[in-house]
Amino acid sequence: MTESKSASTSVTKSVALVTGGSRGIGRGICLSLGQLGWRVVVNYAGNMTAAEECVKMVKDAGGDAIAVQGDIGVAADRARLVEQAFAWGGRVDLLVNNAGITSIVRADILDQQEDHFDRLIAVNLKGPFFLTQAVSKRMIEQSPDDSGTRGQIVIVSSISAYAASTNRGDYCIAKAGLAMTTQLYAARLAELGIRVYEIRPGIIATDMTGPVKAKYDALIAGGLTPIKRWGQPSDIGRAIAAVARGDLPFSTGEVLNVDGGFHMRTL
Ligand code: NAP
Numbered sequence: 001m002t003e004s005k006s007a008s009t010s011v012t013k014s015v016a017l018v019t020g021g022s023r024g025i026g027r028g029i030c031l032s033l034g035q036l037g038w039r040v041v042v043n044y045a046g047n048m049t050a051a052e053e054c055v056k057m058v059k060d061a062g063g064d065a066i067a068v069q070g071d072i073g074v075a076a077d078r079a080r081l082v083e084q085a086f087a088w089g090g091r092v093d094l095l096v097n098n099a100g101i102t103s104i105v106r107a108d109i110l111d112q113q114e115d116h117f118d119r120l121i122a123v124n125l126k127g128p129f130f131l132t133q134a135v136s137k138r139m140i141e142q143s144p145d146d147s148g149t150r151g152q153i154v155i156v157s158s159i160s161a162y163a164a165s166t167n168r169g170d171y172c173i174a175k176a177g178l179a180m181t182t183q184l185y186a187a188r189l190a191e192l193g194i195r196v197y198e199i200r201p202g203i204i205a206t207d208m209t210g211p212v213k214a215k216y217d218a219l220i221a222g223g224l225t226p227i228k229r230w231g232q233p234s235d236i237g238r239a240i241a242a243v244a245r246g247d248l249p250f251s252t253g254e255v256l257n258v259d260g261g262f263h264m265r266t267l
Helices: 024-035 048-061 075-089 114-140 169-192 210-221 233-244
Strands: 015-018 039-044 064-069 094-097 151-156 194-201 254-258
Touching: 015 024, 015 075, 024 039, 024 048, 024 094, 024 233, 039 048, 039 075, 048 064, 064 075, 075 114, 094 114, 094 233, 114 151, 114 169, 114 194, 151 169, 151 233, 169 194, 169 254, 194 233, 233 254
Parallel strands: 015 039, 015 094, 039 064, 094 151, 151 194, 194 254
Antiparallel strands: none
16 A cells, blocks of 8 residues: 655645635735745735735745736636646645625625625635636546645635624625535545545634724633634634645545634534
């Protein structure tokens, strides 16, 4: 029986594509990969300054990077992103579907506007589904490593995949859909040498949660999460590093809860 590739041999040629890599959780992921010596395609939507800053940080950490603009909610942008990623990297060993937006308006589901719903679903659900489809088709063509791995895919969902927030219904629906997207691709791609994981962050300190900081400060202090602190982008980065190193070779379709224990029911 062939042993799985060890952590130390998995970092030499590796290329990652991280959507929404410019800020927040995505930046934490890019930095972790940089520390492992990876080459990282840092995708962003509009904030080029933040993306360039992230590229520099990845290089300073010991990796290499380029910034590629592209709206994950737009098919033509996804196609261009994939072309540019493979042209620069020669291959993609890890796709991280991280880019996402919060509800355009936090409104009761009884008042949900259809155009807002459509845009959120395009970016947060349809985009990752079709980007995963496009990248996995190219991964299948890549030569496998010693353990038979052709690539790995991570989908960043949320505790909102199962926790209902009636004023962010579109967001919750998209994240629940990502959970099934993970299961579907994990089942389809396993025999082709591609493993797929879902990372479910809890409450993480980023620009996205900035506007609701006071609310979550109080909830966390009141015991919402067993580990009483905000999560940091580096917490997600460290989980990604475990995947990137190949430390989960006999798992696929797995959910990694990085949430301070929020998902547990306690009595
Ligand atoms: P953030 O601070 O708002 O950063 C969002 C990132 O996504 C930025 O890099 C942004 O690019 C990019 N982006 C936004 N729309 C995009 C689009 N249409 N196409 C491509 N890139 C796009 O958000 P975050 O908190 O880091 O969240 C990252 C992911 O984690 C999201 O999927 C979010 O749902 C999920 N999540 C977050 C939390 C949390 O508590 N923060 C919890 C659970 C899950 P620009 O810099 O160009 O704007």
